[in-house]
Amino acid sequence: MVAQPRSAATLHDVAREAGVSLATASRVLNGSVRKVAESYRERVEEAAARLGYTANLSAQATARGTSAIIALLVADIADPYFGQLAAGVVRGADEAGLVVTIAITERDAEREARLVRALRGQRPQGLILAASRNEDEDGAGVRAELDAFAAMGGRVVALGPGGGDVRAVAVDNVGGARALGSALTELGYREALILGARTGVRTSDDRIAGFTDGFAKGDGRVALTLRGGFTREAGYSLMSEALGRGVERGTVVFGVSDVVAIGALSAIRDAGREPGTDIAVCGFDDIPTSRDVRPALTTVHVPLEDLGYRALRAAIDDEWTGDAEPLPLDVLLRSSTPPRT
Amino acid sequence: MVAQPRSAATLHDVAREAGVSLATASRVLNGSVRKVAESYRERVEEAAARLGYTANLSAQATARGTSAIIALLVADIADPYFGQLAAGVVRGADEAGLVVTIAITERDAEREARLVRALRGQRPQGLILAASRNEDEDGAGVRAELDAFAAMGGRVVALGPGGGDVRAVAVDNVGGARALGSALTELGYREALILGARTGVRTSDDRIAGFTDGFAKGDGRVALTLRGGFTREAGYSLMSEALGRGVERGTVVFGVSDVVAIGALSAIRDAGREPGTDIAVCGFDDIPTSRDVRPALTTVHVPLEDLGYRALRAAIDDEWTGDAEPLPLDVLLRSSTPPRT
DNA sequence: CGCAGCGAAGCAATCGTTTTCCGTCGTCAT
């Protein structure tokens, strides 16, 4: 238990201490099919324990030519959406004996490309992209890096649309939003205001399209669609802008994510209006906070933790037969959209 | 740009392609003090670009004997407290060109010890412990692993009390809670109920002690202290239990974290009582949600992102002269604790 | 008693980089 300063015990040390060869020590300590005699095994294990040996993962990775790493790319880890997702990924990785490294894109495509490239250096087994990507051309750099990654033998999993070498784990944003839209017309709403992210952000576009469709089917009318981002601040300022232009009593505001909707809620209150009865609000994702705000937020439940877990499985399972259909989503009606009589 | 299947370009490939030696290629591509002639440098860089070369970080790590990794240990990444903290850590790591690997302890000491050991295999430059540790003996396993880690030359940073080889980044939980307690007595509260985590969890103990002290100084009385955990569920069930036993109108409930307080808020409402005017509630941390619940939660602001950033700096700065004093904290009075007249 | 057969230990090559050391070459002062 004497700690030699400045450096860890190596396999070599263990082998010497146990009086066996490097090869034998390796086979005992780090999984191998080959059997080694019980007496040797014991000696090696004791030596390892005595020296506090832990295999050097980097060295293992170079020797084996493959690492035990999964890389996760999210837009912002402080956002509860990504937090829950990450929790699922980490849980799965843990089960599989893998380690997760995390990087944040700050929703910047160029930065994302840089990060993918840097992450590539780790030669991870898989790369999970949770940062909502754009469809337009500024995603080209990312696409190229992704291809390079896949060509190297890495697995790429995207939340949302896949394509090419990319495995996709998708949720039915369109369907969920459509169901939400039509549920609202059933509650009596006829006038809607949508707070979305920039055009080209797939998740946002899908939710907007679905909502618009479902709402129109029930004779509702989307009066206005404002574009900002996925943050609380965007929700707040977009809503303030709308309020400035005038928002009729009885309108329902659809925030493209709960975080956005909560920003809107706050703006409505700050403008002296009443969220719920006066101006209704609904979101998407069902983050924990959505239950706790008042009025409680009507939203569409997305099983984020589970989604993260699936993404991880998609990244490591050899035979993976994607989910045929995107995961269906359930509408949760709460008091932020009271029935309109 | 032809992608050789199944394997990435190595430095060797680049060197051959450029017609120079391995050594030269290495010097050009991966930081080195030694100069190489401009003509060579260009050839190598072109070759690298053509082959899409990215250094193999594992191999670099074995060769250099040091990795570019920071390991982060949190209790639960889906918890906004840890999410914000992680954001700060990742931001700092990014600035320093490091990669963050994350592991979650699920608040289980044995698991934590196992994780530290596993993380040790990565030979990270630093290990940041954000999972609130216990003081009692079940932390012994962790302590031993930590020592082994430090003996290896790794930097260990703990949020909260340090000790030994462990660098500490501390916030003034006691002072903040004391200020909160006394602010509440100034608002007219005289009767308090505390919802804490298990005894031995330092953060919780400190906050409870501080609050009790501050509240008592203003002639307040802590009627009851209940122990559970740091989760919303714990807050909810503890509060329900208290309500079952009877809670006087005008009592203030102190949840040892915002998440706990929000659980309590919910329990109060579900029991048909009115949070705020009837039973006041306050928390600690100032997570974003605390602004958005109604009534808005009185709390103590903890600069979590900043704290994560500091922890990272502590992990990588060579000369680090700890903060002499724990970071002072500010009380935020909001409507969940209206003045009592 | 000899030898085939087999199970297991160990030698040595290998993984992709870094880094030390050596040797060459050009420059400049004498």
Added chain:
DNA sequence: ATGACGACGGAAAACGATTGCTTCGCTGCG
């Protein structure tokens, strides 16, 4: 013309592991 010296390219030895192949010792059969 010569020699000292500074730059800089390249060969080769690490780094800490894994793994294919050789070797060795033993058992059992003829």
